[in-house]
Amino acid sequence: MKSNSQEIMPLNEFLLWATVITLSALSYYLNQAFVQILLFWSVIIIVHGFIKRINSDKHYMVALIIRRSFYVIPLFIPLLMYRDFTFKSNVWLWCLLSLLIGFLFLLPKLKEWKLALHNDFIIMMVTRSKSHYLLMIFVLVGSAVGEEFFFRHFILTSLHEFNPVFVVLLSGCLFVLYHFGTKWGGNFKKYDIIVQFLFGIISGILFVCSGSVLPCIIAHLVYNSPHVIMNYKSLKFAK
Numbered sequence: 001m002k003s004n005s006q007e008i009m010p011l012n013e014f015l016l017w018a019t020v021i022t023l024s025a026l027s028y029y030l031n032q033a034f035v036q037i038l039l040f041w042s043v044i045i046i047v048h049g050f051i052k053r054i055n056s057d058k059h060y061m062v063a064l065i066i067r068r069s070f071y072v073i074p075l076f077i078p079l080l081m082y083r084d085f086t087f088k089s090n091v092w093l094w095c096l097l098s099l100l101i102g103f104l105f106l107l108p109k110l111k112e113w114k115l116a117l118h119n120d121f122i123i124m125m126v127t128r129s130k131s132h133y134l135l136m137i138f139v140l141v142g143s144a145v146g147e148e149f150f151f152r153h154f155i156l157t158s159l160h161e162f163n164p165v166f167v168v169l170l171s172g173c174l175f176v177l178y179h180f181g182t183k184w185g186g187n188f189k190k191y192d193i194i195v196q197f198l199f200g201i202i203s204g205i206l207f208v209c210s211g212s213v214l215p216c217i218i219a220h221l222v223y224n225s226p227h228v229i230m231n232y233k234s235l236k237f238a239k
Contacts, residue, residue, distance in 0.1 A: 015177055016045050033158055036081070040154070041174065044074045061131055068139045075146030078154040094210035095218050101206070102222025105199055113226045122233045133235035140228050144220035151175045152203055153213040164208050172200030199223065 023038040051070045056063040106113065115121060151171050159167045176197045180188060203216045221228075 012180055013049070015180065019174060019177060020045065031162075033161070036078075037155055037158055040074075040078050040150075043077065044150075044178070047074045061129070064132070065135060068135055072139060072142040072146050075143070075150040078150060091210055091212045091214060094206060094212065094215040098206060098215035098219035099222055101202060102219040102225075105195065105219075105223050106226065117226060117229055117233065119233065119237075122230065123237050126234050126237045128234070128238065130235055130238045133231045133238055136231040137228055137235070140224045140231065141221065144224050145217050147175065147178070148203065148213055148216040148220050151178070151200065152207040152216045156204060156207050168201060168204035168208065171204050172197050175200035175203075 020038065020042055023034050023041060027034040027038055047070055051067045054063050054066055151174060155171045155174070156164075156167055159170070176193055179196055180193065199219075203219060206215045206219065207213060
């Protein structure tokens with residue numbers, strides 16, 4: 001029998017390329033505004049498909065740095081086109097709300113995180129080098145910024161002429177498939193997919209209402225904060 005990961009991985013790739021076909025159809029039949037999204041989305045899929053196959057026992061850390069870094073870097077490519085990050089005067093109120101939203105997404109697993117972040121537990125779990133934990137902190141912070149820029153600022157700004165409900169839903173679906181298509185996406189449970197979809201939708205609403213990607217980034221950083229803290233503590237105890 002095939003393992004779960006072997007069964008799921010083809011599904012990952014199928015869904016990702018199905019989005020390429022969907023965006024192509026939207027570009028052709030609906031509006032050319034989808035073309036630039038299709039272009040950058042295709043680049044991300046191709047890059048991720050290539051880097052997740054980079055492995056080396058001899059140069060493990062180098063291979064890991066390449067894989068993790070290029071998980072984040074393609075998200076910032078649209079920066080070449082979008083440099084306008086003007087903020088509304090009330091954006092700081094939305095930033096305060098985003099802190100609360102990020103914390104609310106942590107609540108269901110708060111007890112688990114309290115245990116996982118305890119020093120005694122972390123000491124037992126430290127098995128990697130300091131470089132590994134530094135890299136993970138970079139990826140967790142960089143991905144939070146990059147994902148919000150790409151899936152919220154870039155996509156929602158590019159499709160500002162369309163119905164906000166449709167655009168937010170599209171952004172949320174691509175956000176989920178982006179994670180599901182990663183090398184570790186085969187380990188996702190239904191809970192993980194639902195939470196990511198809900199977060200993508202709420203983050204999209206935050207962007208539409210605030211007119212800024214900053215609240216979205218803050219909410220994402222708060223949601224990623226337990227992972228960041230865990231890696232920071234592991235860094236302190238790593239030998």
